[in-house]
Amino acid sequence: MPDFGGLKTPNGDGPDHSKDSSRDLRDQFPSLLSPCYPITLKFIDVCYKVKIQQTNTRGSSVKRMFNHGSTSSDQRLTGTIQERMILSNITGVVSPGEILAILGPSGSGKSTLLNALGGRLQHGHGFSGTMLANNRKPTKQIAKRTGFVTQDDVLYPHLTVRETLMFCSLLRLPKTLTKKEKISVAEMVLSELGLSKCEHTIIGNSFIRGISGGERKRVSIAHEMLINPSLLILDEPTSGLDSTAAHRLVSTLGSLAQKGKTIVTSMHQPSSRVYQMFDSVLVLSEGRSLYFGKGSEAMAYFESVGFSPSFPMNPADFLLDLANGVCKLDDVSERERPNVKQTLIDSYNTLLAPKVKAACMEITAVSAKDSHLVGSHSSKLEHRNSNRVDLSTWFYQFSILLQRSLKERKHESFNTLRVFQVITAAILAGLMWWHSDYRDIQDRVGLLFFISIFWGVLPSFNAVFAFPQERAIFMKERASGMYTLSSYFMARIIGDLPMELILPTVFLIVAYWMAGLKPDLVAFLLTLLVLLGYVVVSQGLGLALGAAIMDAKQASTIVTVTMLAFVLTGGYYVHKVPSWMAWVKYISTTYYSYRLFINVQYGEGKKISSMLGCSRHGSNRVGCKFIDQDIAGQISPQLGIAILLLMFVVYRLLAYLALRRIKG
Numbered sequence: 087m088p089d090f091g092g093l094k095t096p097n098g099d100g101p102d103h104s105k106d107s108s109r110d111l112r113d114q115f116p117s118l119l120s121p122c123y124p125i126t127l128k129f130i131d132v133c134y135k136v137k138i139q140q141t142n143t144r145g146s147s148v149k150r151m152f153n154h155g156s157t158s159s160d161q162r163l164t165g166t167i168q169e170r171m172i173l174s175n176i177t178g179v180v181s182p183g184e185i186l187a188i189l190g191p192s193g194s195g196k197s198t199l200l201n202a203l204g205g206r207l208q209h210g211h212g213f214s215g216t217m218l219a220n221n222r223k224p225t226k227q228i229a230k231r232t233g234f235v236t237q238d239d240v241l242y243p244h245l246t247v248r249e250t251l252m253f254c255s256l257l258r259l260p261k262t263l264t265k266k267e268k269i270s271v272a273e274m275v276l277s278e279l280g281l282s283k284c285e286h287t288i289i290g291n292s293f294i295r296g297i298s299g300g301e302r303k304r305v306s307i308a309h310e311m312l313i314n315p316s317l318l319i320l321d322e323p324t325s326g327l328d329s330t331a332a333h334r335l336v337s338t339l340g341s342l343a344q345k346g347k348t349i350v351t352s353m354h355q356p357s358s359r360v361y362q363m364f365d366s367v368l369v370l371s372e373g374r375s376l377y378f379g380k381g382s383e384a385m386a387y388f389e390s391v392g393f394s395p396s397f398p399m400n401p402a403d404f405l406l407d408l409a410n411g412v413c414k415l416d417d418v419s420e421r422e423r424p425n426v427k428q429t430l431i432d433s434y435n436t437l438l439a440p441k442v443k444a445a446c447m448e449i450t451a452v453s454a455k456d457s458h459l460v461g462s463h464s465s466k467l468e469h470r471n472s473n474r475v476d477l478s479t480w481f482y483q484f485s486i487l488l489q490r491s492l493k494e495r496k497h498e499s500f501n502t503l504r505v506f507q508v509i510t511a512a513i514l515a516g517l518m519w520w521h522s523d524y525r526d527i528q529d530r531v532g533l534l535f536f537i538s539i540f541w542g543v544l545p546s547f548n549a550v551f552a553f554p555q556e557r558a559i560f561m562k563e564r565a566s567g568m569y570t571l572s573s574y575f576m577a578r579i580i581g582d583l584p585m586e587l588i589l590p591t592v593f594l595i596v597a598y599w600m601a602g603l604k605p606d607l608v609a610f611l612l613t614l615l616v617l618l619g620y621v622v623v624s625q626g627l628g629l630a631l632g633a634a635i636m637d638a639k640q641a642s643t644i645v646t647v648t649m650l651a652f653v654l655t656g657g658y659y660v661h662k663v664p665s666w667m668a669w670v671k672y673i674s675t676t677y678y679s680y681r682l683f684i685n686v687q688y689g690e691g692k693k694i695s696s697m698l699g700c701s702r703h704g705s706n707r708v709g710c711k712f713i714d715q716d717i718a719g720q721i722s723p724q725l726g727i728a729i730l731l732l733m734f735v736v737y738r739l740l741a742y743l744a745l746r747r748i749k750g
Contacts, residue, residue: 124182125219125231125316125348127203128446132215134173134198134207134373169212172198173373176215177439179446180350180366182316185336185343187361187381188352189402190370190409196352197237197321199370203350204234204319206565219317228317230567233310237322239302240558241289244497245490247297247305248285251275253490255312257568261479275308279338300331304338311342318342320351329357336360358400371409376430378442391433393426483573491581499585504548511540512593516600527688533601534683535658538676541590541617542624543649549628550645552578553745554638561748575742579629583622590621604687612686620679623730626737627675633744652676675733678726685723 173195180186188196198207205224207213219228241250255272256265263271276282281304289305290296297305303323310318320339324332336356340363343349353360364381377384385401388394393413395404407413411426519533553560563569594614603613628645635641655663656676663671671677 123231123316124346125228126179126181126221127317127348127350128179128216128218128221129199129203130177130216130218130443130446132173132176132199132202132217133171133213134195134202135169135171135212137212138168138170171373173202175439176368176370176373176375177442177446178366178368178378179442180348182346182348183343184365185339185349185351185363186366186368187356187364188350188368188370189354189356189405190352191406192354193372194370194409195373196370198373200234200319200321200350200352204232205229206234230313231316233307233313233315233318235303235306235310235318235320235323236562237325238558239289239306240562241302241305242490242494242559243289243291243294243296244494246286246288247281247301248272248276249490249493250289250305251281251308251312253486254309254568256486257483257563258312258566261482271312275311279304279308279311281305281308298331299326300335303327303335307338315347317348317350320349322352322354324353324356324360329359332357333359336363339363353402355406356402358402361400361402367405369405369409371411371427371430374427374431375434375439376409376427377405377434378438387438388430391430391437393430480570480573483569484577487569487574487577488581491577492585495581495585499582499589505589507544508589508593509596512596513600515597519597519601521600521602530603530687531658531684533597533603534687535656535680537594537597537617538620538656538680538683539653541593541621542652542676542679543646545586545621545625546628546631546645546649547642549582549625550632550641551638552582552629553633553741554636554641557636557748560745571742571745575745579738582625586621586625587618590617609686613683616679616682616686619727619730619734620675623675623679623733623737626734626741630737630740630744633741636744636748649676656680675730678721678730681721682723682726682730685726 176195176199178186188199190196201207202213202215202217205217205228217224219225245253251272252269255268255275259268259271276285281301284297284301288294288296289302296302307318307320307323318339323335323339327335339349339351343365356364361381366379367377367381367384368375369377369384377387379387381401384405385394388404388408393408408426408430413426515533515536519529522529522533560574564571564574591614594610594617598610598613603609627648631645631648632638632641635644651670652674653676654660655667655671655674657671657680
């Protein structure tokens with residue numbers, strides 16, 4: 087269970103009330119107390135390579151020019167698959183109570199190494215090397231004691247800080263804790279990470295004003311701190327923060343390390359104040375080690391191999407210059423020396439690498455008793471996952487996810503622009519068809535088809551963004567074992583229904599009576615039921631396409647083309663659809679909804695024919711208005727309803743199956 091004793095709020099974040107509040111909570115819930123079991127992490131000769139598809143065309147001088155001579159002549163002529171080394175023989179060790187900082191320029195392999203340390207790379211997929219936790223191969227128990235904070239803050243923007251941690255605590259902590267105890271754990275984290283002052287502020291994003299960048303990063307760390315991890319891995323936690331905010335954040339990490347946690351973090355260019363807080367430093371350049379050892383000894387080592395700054399400077403800046411192959415030659419000039427990197431790599435392999443490997447062999451593991459405790463403690467966290475098929479657990483997850491979905495989605499479903507869009511369209515439709523003549527069938531069916539178009543395109547286009555936008559959060563939470571896919575999917579589907587059906591109801595109330603459609607309450611209610619059914623079917627189409635493609639731009643393009651095909655074959659614009667395209671109308675949601683709308687207003691096709699408004703002039707009919715004669719006759723209402731119900735189920739089933747294919 088989480089142990090948060092003694093952690094101070096970083097200076098400058100306001101008064102520190104965490105000590106008293108945390109003590110009160112610990113006194114109230116003594117069962118939450120548990121020591122942090124130590125994990126010593128070793129990584130020896132870690133390598134990772136990826137295959138790159140070369141698409142060179144035979145005789146293409148442009149391709150050869152971009153290759154810069156990096157491939158042989160025969161490779162330039164034909165397409166080949168090459169291997170690129172991302173990490174090469176990276177070795178190091180980090181012990182409890184220490185902060186290991188991985189430094190290096192962009193593209194040096196920092197994030198890849200962190201993924202390897204966090205167990206997110208599998209052997210046999212380009213990854214090799216030895217990973218040891220307490221001198222043993224990492225187990226599921228160790229994985230459950232590992233917290234991983236990604237570079238991007240993957241959080242719901244409309245939830246407050248408190249709500250974010252509450253929902254995470256309720257979903258992630260073991261079911262052996264009561265709901266009250268889980269909420270207390272979240273309150274501890276809020277206090278200990280200095281988030282109490284902003285707990286009622288929404289997270290926000292680049293479009294929505296919320297908490298600051300430093301606070302958002304601490305919320306991401308708090309997500310992982312809920313399980314009291316023994317090993318905490320952070321990818322670029324100070325990215326986008328100013329120097330002061332970065333120092334506060336690393337001070338928080340230092341306090342966590344003092345409680346016996348093992349901290350591994352990557353940094354791009356830390357300030358000198360931040361650098362001094364690192365116990366160990368690993369410098370990478372193009373996937374190779376330039377240095378591993380104490381941060382305070384890095385400058386002396388590079389000076390011993392002939393590289394030193396010409397004036398006092400931030401050690402991190404100097405190390406980054408070396409990793410980029412840039413070396414200061416005098417006080418006023420610098421130039422890039424191609425052999426700088428190779429010289430440093432050779433020096434490391436000769437002088438440091440043997441010592442680092444020897445140090446890995448010398449460090450003793452924690453006692454067998456402690457190792458056993460790590461496993462037994464983590465087994466409590468795995469208890470929930472081992473009972474995923476338990477209905478009570480499933481319904482518990484479903485209820486929490488449904489509450490979260492309703493809180494988050496209400497802002498999106500009822501934002502000002504969407505409400506304005508729907509109300510404006512309803513008023514315009516009502517004015518255009520203001521009290522239209524009941525016998526003027528051509529105008530009436532035009533209104534009904536407009537409703538079919540509007541409420542076919544709008545729900546499907548909005549729904550297509552649902553899963554692509556949540557993909558990062560979904561993958562992160564699924565990787566943490568917070569819930570099952572089925573509980574997430576059902577909560578999302580059911581949570582959307584009440585919110586997605588309110589605006590269509592408002593639209594029809596306004597447009598129906600303004601346009602003077604059939605003045606009968608039963609007819610209005612039947613029209614409303616058809617419209618709401620059509621909306622949820624169109625939404626299902628968008629969800630299925632979004633889940634299958636998982637790219638918002640591509641999926642929106644596909645759904646636009648699909649709805650265009652459905653509209654054109656819906657039976658209003660073209661009465662005689664070419665035979666080779668006639669099949670499209672039978673899978674068109676617009677086709678069935680349009681006919682059901684007309685059936686509610688005018689009944690069967692024969693009734694429509696008798697109401698065309700023709701008058702006799704002698705033996706000839708004049709003034710006849712022509713309309714598709716099979717507009718309601720080919721498809722019976724019962725069959726239309728049955729097909730829409732089938733589409734409702736099939737589209738959502740396809741969306742669920744598409745989500746199952748996503749790997750974390």
